[in-house]
Amino acid sequence: MDKALDFTIKNKIPGTLARTGTITTPHGVIQTPAYIGAATAATMKTLTNAEIDELGAQSILSNTYHLMLRPGANLIAAAGGIHQFMNYHKPLYTDSGGFQVFSLGMAYKKGLDATSHTTKGSSENAVMSPDQLSKVEKDGVWFKSHLNGDRIFMSPEISMELQHKIGADIHMSFDQLTSPLSGREQIKEAMDTTHAWAKRGLIRHEELNQQHVAAGENLQALFGVVQGAREEDFRLESAGFLGELTLETGAQFDGFGIGGTFQPEELPDVLTWVNGTLPENKPRHLLGMGAQPADLFLGAEFGCDTFDCVAPTRQARNGALYTYGGRINIKNLKFAEDFQPIDQNCDCYTCQHHTRAYLRHLFKANETTGLVLASIHNERFVVRTVEEIRQKINAGPEQFWQYKKEFLTDYYGAERAADFLATSPEEWR
Ligand SMILES: [Zn+2]
Incomplete structure (x- = not known):
């Protein structure tokens, strides 16, 4: 060019x-x-x-x-x-x-x-x-x-x-x-x-x-x-x-x-x-x-x-993983026998193949594969969120406002999300 x-x-x-x-x-x-x-x-x-x-x-x-x-x-x-x-x-x-x-x-x-x-x-x-x-x-x-x-x-x-x-x-x-x-x-x-x-x-x-x-x-x-x-x-x-x-x-x-x-x-x-x-x-x-x-x-x-x-990979290496219901720390004891993926709705390689319990094990055992799988998940989560934002803007304003409201409310809870929804049109706050 x-x-x-x-x-x-x-x-x-x-x-x-x-x-x-x-x-x-x-x-x-x-x-x-x-x-x-x-x-x-x-x-x-x-x-x-x-x-x-x-x-x-x-x-x-x-x-x-x-x-x-x-x-x-x-x-x-x-x-x-x-x-x-x-x-x-x-x-x-x-x-x-x-x-x-x-x-x-x-x-x-x-x-x-x-x-x-x-x-x-x-x-x-x-x-x-x-x-x-x-x-x-x-x-x-x-x-x-x-x-x-x-x-x-x-x-x-x-x-x-x-x-x-x-x-x-x-x-x-x-x-x-x-x-x-x-x-x-x-x-x-x-x-x-x-x-x-x-x-x-x-x-x-x-x-x-x-x-x-x-x-x-x-x-x-x-x-x-x-x-x-x-x-x-x-x-x-x-x-x-x-x-x-x-x-x-x-x-x-x-x-x-x-x-x-x-x-x-x-x-x-x-x-x-x-x-x-x-x-x-x-x-x-x-x-x-x-x-x-x-x-x-x-x-x-x-x-x-x-x-x-740099946050998605940095946080991944610390075991802090994004989910549509908010961020979790995979090293937490409560995930020891949790045989679900990190997020049911995530389409990344990690969520398609591995469980929270396996990820937690890798982190506890300091296995480097855990860092790779966690990084794949967090990066995909962010890349996909922006992909969705792009698709929603292309689909029209109402699609974007609705997605913004649903995503942020699920992720942060209604009270915290309200801070970020303040700039949306009134019917989408
Ligand atoms: Zn994933």
Whole structure:
């Protein structure tokens, strides 16, 4: 294909931001809304590609930060890019590395909040105190590898170079995160830095895509990442700036990522500000959403096309399994002689072949097969829920509202579900 990405809207729910559509990349099509599986270190933890395909995942997302440290972007490029390296030939996303640089490098838990950010003229002057794991400057950020403590510099240009070497289909621009402790002034400063970095990243991205054209390689797509925490004016400003950003060459972002961490109750407001402002004809990815099925419904209802999350596999490895009646912990004694599947209504491999009692046994005995079977189930549960959301939006508004009400009431109970149904039309609350 002669473009990096194509996006088509199929159906919408009038009066909302919800839509279905297709994202087309050189490695195939994603039907949206879609859940993008987390493949942090170029693997969806514990699962083979065959298992990823079987559970219905259309696309996965890997992490630039983890891959740059190990095995290194040059090694992946030498393998022919990440699709070849993994032998995974469907659409692939990478994030910019920003989240990990700031969350792993910054180590908020050590009492270092955003007030520790300092700006100095030259990177050569960068001095990090022993407990300071990252340091923001105008040009980029110094951070320490969580693997070996190496001091590493990351900038918007370097992030683009790494992502192009890794060679996924869709990249994210390098952004500056804020801590949950940040005040408005710090949020504003980080957002302004994010915007300056977004433009620099887009310029470098264009240059790298020209090299791909010259080499007869696939074009790669870049999403700008909207920041601004929970502040309405900043979110509107960030979505407006990135949505309109156009280089002298005419280059623009191919789509947008939405950064930040939210409780599900916060999604309607933040997504209304952001997705109500971003151009309608480009895809929007909710980055690293929470672990709640409510996020999937609210994300889609408020105009996100794709979502990623590490929670389904992470929780699976802890024995926390999703069911249509809520989450269970399979290690619990009450499942010792429970010979039903994890969920009667689940169509995953695990539920078609194994019982809760068997899963519990595997977890209690520390057998790795338990992690695989649990991960298959949780990933399928989330992938299928988003598949159903897509089908219901296509079938019409009433189908979507009814499914949302039934699913969330079964999962959370009526009282908790009411919080998430508040945005539905009155007759479907
Ligand atoms: Zn299952």
